[in-house]
Amino acid sequence: MASRTAQQLLWGGRAYLILSWMWIRVSMSYRTSFVVLTLGQFFITGLDFVAIVIMFASVDALGGFSLAEIGFLYGGSGLCLGLADLTLGNIERLGNRIRMGTFDAMMVRPVPLYAQACADEFSLRRIGRITQALFVLAWSITALDLDWSVARVLMVPYLVLCGTLIFLAIFTLGAAFQFWTTDGSEAANAFTYGGNTVTQYPLTIYPTEAIKALTFIVPVAFVNWYPSLFILGRPDPLGLPAAMQFAAPVAALVLGLLAALAWRSGVRRYRSTGS
Amino acid sequence: MLYVALAVRAFRRYSTYIAATLAGIFTNCVFGVIISFTYIAVWQQNPDAGGYDVTDALTYCWLAQAMIMTVAIWGGGAPDELAARIRTGDVAIDLYRPVNFLGWWLASDLGRAAYHLLTRGLAPTAVGALLFDLRFPPSMAAWAGFLVAVVLAVVVSFAIRMLVASSAFWLLDQAGVKNLAAVFSMFFSGLVVPLVLFPGWTRDVVMVLPWSAFVQVPVDIWLGRRTGVSLLSGLAFQVGWCVVLLALCALVLRRANRKVVVQGG
């Protein structure tokens, strides 16, 4: 039983790679278009940060955080969102597929639906956002005057991994939601891109109830905020135990389980279309 | 009248997607709340940043959310339908209709804008007013000026979106140009950061670009920061861009028409 599940997971992963690779090949056959779109993504998402820089023309700190520190938060959140978006960004097309009935085609293939939905028209151009976030992150690291202990250095990949997992789960939840209402897909943006926007800023600018909500209800605070407190050597404004700064995997796990549950019941709910 | 009928039809069509509207309002409100807190943080540090006080800034934030769909800042609306018809070649039929081509699509887009103003405009504004302390127009003149400014904003935006859609006559697909236009529009309309915060000369530049007609001008009228001559000059600024951009549209469409005639679409 356990080995069968493992085998299925393995096969799902492999099939995901096969399908994604095929879409990469397709996009590469229009090379100029690919380059233009990737650069476009790079600059579009970059304007977000330019906006923050513009705000800093009027102030020299937001919520007690300097531009470099916010750059670190911004880069971390953007990187996690970008990686999740690259992995399964087109899962948000699910509503469309359900409405058009083309989801049926996925159901007659010997590949787990989730793998197919994630790989659906895989767009490599999304590395544009990832690169942009990396740039900001790299700049902030050089601009920050931090004492890079081993623990702090290790915390960076830890942050990226857990944050990406959290966003993956949120994307999945949003997509699963579309099994219930296909027209409501835009609400998912409030959690994915909204979660990204919230965590671009230090949570100290929000009221404490909001921070609590972002910790315990929609736990996007674990994407970058708690790990960053450790890296930046900042005290927790809520005064929560230091263990919170390492608790991101718990949040990722809980969200992941919820997402898996929602996805499963969504698929069982699927009723195709009338023609 | 034909144009009214077109507008009413568009209004009706959009009003069938209730779930989508509710989802959109929810998303607008979430972003409204997030951005409000960043503005509060900015204005706490610098209480008259850009010449606004924190109430002005919060009002700006929620009105901007209300304007996203009404003014179609990210694109969409009637010109998207045009682009689709160009792709399929159906546009040839439209070009031979005995009505003004631009007028046809503008009427339809105004119908859409009316629906979005009443739903995705009003709802976030109301939510914002419930959650935060917002400012309301101080006089009847400001109310009236604001409404006129919103209509003009839609027209300016319509003209830009039409130009973008027309690119499909030559490129067949507007997607690339549309993406680029959305970025300019989002940034230079002041959706992310109010134009008043732009530093030094960049502020003067962004203020005269057509995108400042989208949010900045209507909001300044709402806030009572533009009254009398200044209110009129704001509207005149919008009218100016309307005229220039619509003329440009007409020119482009004339060329496109010739292309369709010569090449058969």
Place this chain on the structure above:
Amino acid sequence: MSLIQVENLSRTFVVRRRVGRFRREAQVVRAVDDLSFTVDRGEMVGYIGPNGAGKSTTIKMLTGILVPTAGRLSVAGIDPSRDRVELTRRIGVVFGQRTTLWWDLPLRDSFELLRRIYRVDTARFRRNLAEFTELLDLGGLLDTPVRQLSLGQRMRGDLAAALLHDPEILYLDEPTIGLDVVSKGRLREFLRSINTERDVTLLLTTHDLQDIEQLCSRVMVIDHGSLVYDGTLAGLHARGSSTRTLVVDLVDAADPIDVPGADVRRVDGPRQWLSFPADASAAPVVAAVAARYDVADLSISEPDIEDVIRQIYTGPDQLRFS
């Protein structure tokens, strides 16, 4: 054990329809209602019924796309909705209405992708592809993206795609929809050959009764979600229409013929149409006519399958049974 076993299968849909501007009303549609049948290996079964009868819904349950509301079903020993992924390797599905291929990919790439996700070994894949390319005349189409194919071309592509992994069962939901006469003929020939050569069990829905006449020894008729007929085509003839027609060409025009055991249905100059019970012998009727009239020519016509079906779809309730 039969390859496909369906027992008391039901599927209902709750449909919300708008009444008035904002009010909605829930309504339960019984798309499939207490359906039972079995299909054995190697059979070629035609599954027909009027629009909205529940054909597509049945097929979607047999593939695992839809979860049944009630009842049991097993396909190749597998419960489709529980072990859908496992089942996909054993079946092929073709939807006439929409493709299961990738719009933007050329057929060749689609096939290659299918090879990899179905894990078909290369030698077998090459052999199958060569054979289908030949039989379905796909040679010139392999490098065209699916979106640029015509309906008939796409259908051929879909068929090949559904068979590359050597499924035991092939479901076809309206495979001949929109095809011209020649394409339909070729498609039927192809289906017959994969049934005999490869022993693929076929279940196909259609509105073109010629598909059934030319392919299927067995027909199932469904209406309002339940079976109203399951048997041979000949049996369907007998069941549906109880009369045959004797066409008489007289030497001269005359009054309606009056013979025992037959009624005149139509008179057109010297030609007259007489109907008589299908299970009665034609001989006494013919003899009686020939004895009393100057007959130039005689012919007997069997009931047209279309008429039979029309009678079942619209006919009186005593024709229905399940």
